[in-house]
Amino acid sequence: MLLLIGAVVLGFVMARLDLLPRFLHVRMGHLGTLALILLLFSMGISMGSNSEIISSLPKLGGKALVLSISTIAGSVFFVWIGMRLTTEKTSKKLGGARQ
Amino acid sequence: MTMIIVGSLVVGMLCGYFLLPGGLPFLSSITDGALALLLFTVGYDLAQGGDLRQKIKDLPRIALAVPVLVILGSLLGSLVGTLFIDLPLGEGVLVGAGLGWYSLSAVIIAQSYDVTLGAVALLTNVFREVLAILLIPIIARKLGYLPAIAPGGATTMDVTLPIISQSTDSQTTIVAFYSGTVLTALIPFLVPLIIKLLQGF
Structure with missing residues (x-):
């Protein structure tokens, strides 16, 4: 949970201080979409392979x-x-x- | 966007069920890593949104009450829902009190109340999270931004926050993060409290 709050704060601070290189800054939207796909895909795998969920x-x-x-x-x-x-x-x- | 969301989730579920019934060894690290990266981009976006302090000041006072409204709505909603199924009223409300945080509420209920009800809580709150992911963009369009925070329950501080951030604005994203944090902090007290009440009767 601390990791998650830390990630939001880190992103915020790095944007405010303009610490990211240009090529990452302009691709932030793509990076977010990619991470979202990866997150939902891995959540899907853990749900689909969870025998407790499937059997009940x-x-x-x-x-x-x-x-x-x-x-x-x-x-x-x-x-x-x-x-x-x-x-x-x-x-x-x-x-x-x-x- | 909705297609990407639904597609990734469904393809993942099918892969998990058919190809990887044993799960993957580093799956939870992948999930955590993707979530951390995603929340990093949410924080990054928030910082681009101009004067945050002014935006928080501009919020209606009622935004502070969002977590309370989400709890009351979830408890009353589950009470009404329980009328339609074969389950004691109090137990339905107990399941609803999980507010989407399935891992925690299911474990507490299974350990200190009833194993079968724990399984119901697991499924209900998994469904809540999945349905929230699907419904947030629709509710944001049809009913407004703040109601779009409600379906996610406690998950609006992590899994559903990026969806809210993409379907609404930075003001709403702040309220969602605040609401999710408050609810996540309250569930470890709320669920045992309702169990105590149920066992008292």
Whole structure:
């Protein structure tokens, strides 16, 4: 967890101090996309090869799907309604009603 | 972008299931390395976004409450969801309290409550993370940037942060990082607390 916070802070500081060479600076977007693909691919492998996940899927998958959808729906609804109720400060872009 | 996201995840899952059923020895190091690199680029992008202090000041006050809203919404959402399945209400809420952090919540529930419910928590929170990855860009477009933080739960400080960063703006990315950090810090207390409450009844 410290590694992860450290990575964000390091990236921030290196950008502010302009420490990266030009060829890396201009390719930061590509680097991010590449890392994202690698991350999701390796997460996929660990899920697909996790016998605990695969073996419990047929029996418990339905329940888990209902619960995951309902927790997501509940949390999105609460944040959305929170933004709506503070209309005067929250812009439409952020999820509020102010134009 | 969504195609890349879905594609990498699905191809990885299929590879894991069909080609590498035993997993890979350095897989977790690869995941950690990719995640660290990704978060480095998120930090790098944040620094390009101009005056951060001003952007934080410009945020609506309600942004501070996002982690609280995410917890309340997740608990109530799982309560409603449990009505539709064969599971005691309190146990559904316990599973929802994992907030997407599957490794931790599943272990705590399996060890100190019930092994089968631990497996449900594992699957539910894995699904939550996968669905969050798929839904964040859509919610950002349809409902606004701050609601797009909600599906990720505790994972908005790591795995889903780059997706939020690419689908929203630097202001929202800061709120997402803050919310994910608060939730990650709270889960080790929230899940055992709900277990205590369940065992008390």
